[in-house]
Amino acid sequence: MELKNLVAQIRKKHSFLCVGLDTDLEKIPSHLKSAIDPLFEFNKAIVDATADYCVAYKPNIAFYEAYGVSGWQSLEKTIAYINANYPNHFTIADAKRGDIGNTAERYAEAFYNKLQFDSVTLSPYMGTDAIAPFLKQEGKYPIVLALTSNKGAEDFQYIGEGSSTLFEQVVKLTQSYFNSERVMYVVGATKADRLKQIRDLAPKAFFLVPGVGAQGGDLKAVYDNGSNEEVGLLVNSSRGIIYASSGEDFAEAAANSAKKLQLQMKSLLAS
Amino acid sequence: MELKNLVAQIRKKHSFLCVGLDTDLEKIPSHLKSAIDPLFEFNKAIVDATADYCVAYKPNIAFYEAYGVSGWQSLEKTIAYINANYPNHFTIADAKRGDIGNTAERYAEAFYNKLQFDSVTLSPYMGTDAIAPFLKQEGKYPIVLALTSNKGAEDFQYIGEGSSTLFEQVVKLTQSYFNSERVMYVVGATKADRLKQIRDLAPKAFFLVPGVGAQGGDLKAVYDNGSNEEVGLLVNSSRGIIYASSGEDFAEAAANSAKKLQLQMKSLLAS
Numbered sequence: 001m002e003l004k005n006l007v008a009q010i011r012k013k014h015s016f017l018c019v020g021l022d023t024d025l026e027k028i029p030s031h032l033k034s035a036i037d038p039l040f041e042f043n044k045a046i047v048d049a050t051a052d053y054c055v056a057y058k059p060n061i062a063f064y065e066a067y068g069v070s071g072w073q074s075l076e077k078t079i080a081y082i083n084a085n086y087p088n089h090f091t092i093a094d095a096k097r098g099d100i101g102n103t104a105e106r107y108a109e110a111f112y113n114k115l116q117f118d119s120v121t122l123s124p125y126m127g128t129d130a131i132a133p134f135l136k137q138e139g140k141y142p143i144v145l146a147l148t149s150n151k152g153a154e155d156f157q158y159i160g161e162g163s164s165t166l167f168e169q170v171v172k173l174t175q176s177y178f179n180s181e182r183v184m185y186v187v188g189a190t191k192a193d194r195l196k197q198i199r200d201l202a203p204k205a206f207f208l209v210p211g212v213g214a215q216g217g218d219l220k221a222v223y224d225n226g227s228n229e230e231v232g233l234l235v236n237s238s239r240g241i242i243y244a245s246s247g248e249d250f251a252e253a254a255a256n257s258a259k260k261l262q263l264q265m266k267s268l269l270a271s
Numbered sequence: 272m273e274l275k276n277l278v279a280q281i282r283k284k285h286s287f288l289c290v291g292l293d294t295d296l297e298k299i300p301s302h303l304k305s306a307i308d309p310l311f312e313f314n315k316a317i318v319d320a321t322a323d324y325c326v327a328y329k330p331n332i333a334f335y336e337a338y339g340v341s342g343w344q345s346l347e348k349t350i351a352y353i354n355a356n357y358p359n360h361f362t363i364a365d366a367k368r369g370d371i372g373n374t375a376e377r378y379a380e381a382f383y384n385k386l387q388f389d390s391v392t393l394s395p396y397m398g399t400d401a402i403a404p405f406l407k408q409e410g411k412y413p414i415v416l417a418l419t420s421n422k423g424a425e426d427f428q429y430i431g432e433g434s435s436t437l438f439e440q441v442v443k444l445t446q447s448y449f450n451s452e453r454v455m456y457v458v459g460a461t462k463a464d465r466l467k468q469i470r471d472l473a474p475k476a477f478f479l480v481p482g483v484g485a486q487g488g489d490l491k492a493v494y495d496n497g498s499n500e501e502v503g504l505l506v507n508s509s510r511g512i513i514y515a516s517s518g519e520d521f522a523e524a525a526a527n528s529a530k531k532l533q534l535q536m537k538s539l540l541a542s
Contacts, residue, residue, distance in 0.1 A: 022374070062370060062377035068385045072343045096370045098394050099333060100421040103293070106333035114339045123369050123394040125416055127423020145396055150371040152398020155444060159431050166430050166437060173426060 009055045014266035018056035020238025039074035049251035053258035058092040091117045098123035104133040124170045135179040149188025149211030171201045192221040209235045223268045272389045280326045285537035289327035291509025310345035320522035324529035329363040362388045369394035375404040395441045406450040420459025420482030442472045463492040480506045494539040
């Protein structure tokens with residue numbers, strides 16, 4: 001997908017919501033568990049219910065790999081369904097991959113070409129060779145971990161504080177790459193001041209922001225500190241949407257949760 | 272597998288060789304390409320030919336994911352074949368995963384339980400939550416990236432030089448974990464002085480060492496700087512073994528390459 005199309009969708013739908021498909025057999029409604037492919041049936045219902053309120057979908061690859069071949073089949077069907085029925089939605093393989101050049105090429109093949117995702121999340125620990133192969137294709141976007149929202153983010157990502165932290169150096173170096181206009185970043189929602197700092201380092205980049213629940217306060221802080229003139233944000237919610245209800249009304253409940261976030265986003269975009 | 276069993280295998284076979292299964296359809300001998308599952312048939316032949324000379328196998332997960340569901344099937348068959356026929360070989364899922372707690376749990380489920388690998392390589396960028404879930408099971412081992420052998424290793428892994436670098440802090444923190452005796456590390460073969468530095472920080476840990484080709488010199492430097500009283504090393508070779516010949520004699524050529532490295536290891540172990 002071209003970036004200008006993503007921006008156009010955000011403007012048209014008044015939404016920068018990404019729905020995370022962290023689909024877990026143990027958490028889906030019991031009436032779906034007898035389906036031939038429960039993960040896919042769940043995802044299909046969630047996607048159909050939420051498509052009007054979001055601009056992106058993000059399957060979390062671990063949740064599919066945990067079921068082996070059958071999980072990978074559910075993943076293939078899910079991304080094929082989204083691409084066939086909602087071609088204007090941006091798709092993210094949340095895979096956190098990161099390996100040397102020839103291996104990175106194979107992961108790019110897996111997620112960009114075999115599965116046809118628009119983007120894939122990457123861990124930068126191994127440096128440039130782990131990222132550059134994901135920048136070769138037009139219309140495909142590596143989303144590099146910068147500052148994450150989990151507790152363990154504090155273990156290593158702030159190393160170098162005082163001069164230049166690890167997460168700052170990751171952003172600075174990747175911004176210097178050929179085709180760097182296609183690099184996106186994972187930036188956690190929990191530290192608004194840091195969001196602003198990373199926005200200053202990468203004024204035009206899209207940020208994928210996890211860590212916003214149904215809390216409007218956080219969302220406003222993310223928007224105020226992280227947005228740019230083309231919005232530049234995809235805010236993800238997973239469990240708060242897809243597990244809004246564990247009953248037969250799960251899809252309707254997911255739609256309501258997604259709509260609630262979308263309305264908050266509409267208000268922010270109009271402000 | 273228990274660590275003492277791995278050490279016993281190393282002593283018995285006079286080998287600390289790990290064979291990397293980076294199996295690529297485009298590189299396997301043409302006579303195998305018409306098989307129903309060429310990746311598995313290739314791996315099976317390589318494993319049968321090299322099992323006497325090595326103590327570990329390391330499929331590189333990217334090479335299977337690139338083929339989608341069929342690649343994942345080949346991976347499942349490969350690990351099942353190794354576990355059924357060579358239960359004393361240590362198995363490594365070279366996956367470089369690294370994500371927050373609930374996602375890390377799903378990756379642990381995928382590689383430890385669904386596929387039944389003994390270990391999985393991990394990227395530490397996201398910190399403790401990305402690693403701790405892989406330490407919960409007895410007989411299962413997270414192999415954490417410390418200092419890698421690729422060019423990009425220099426981009427971020429040395430941040431903090433002068434006080435404590437990123438890779439040192441990764442080793443120090445993970446050595447402080449509960450069950451830290453099960454943490455292993457990826458340490459590249461290309462920097463012998465650094466190997467010694469990491470050995471000092473983690474005297475008892477096993478190191479998985481990529482970057483040694485058929486070059487005996489490197490191997491000696493790795494052994495001299497990286498070994499401990501229980502050897503503590505698994506030296507990996509992938510392409511130098513599995514693609515030693517592209518003809519019908521590929522398995523015999525792989526055995527010869529593996530044996531050549533094993534003989535060098537035997538001589539080092541006796542020194």
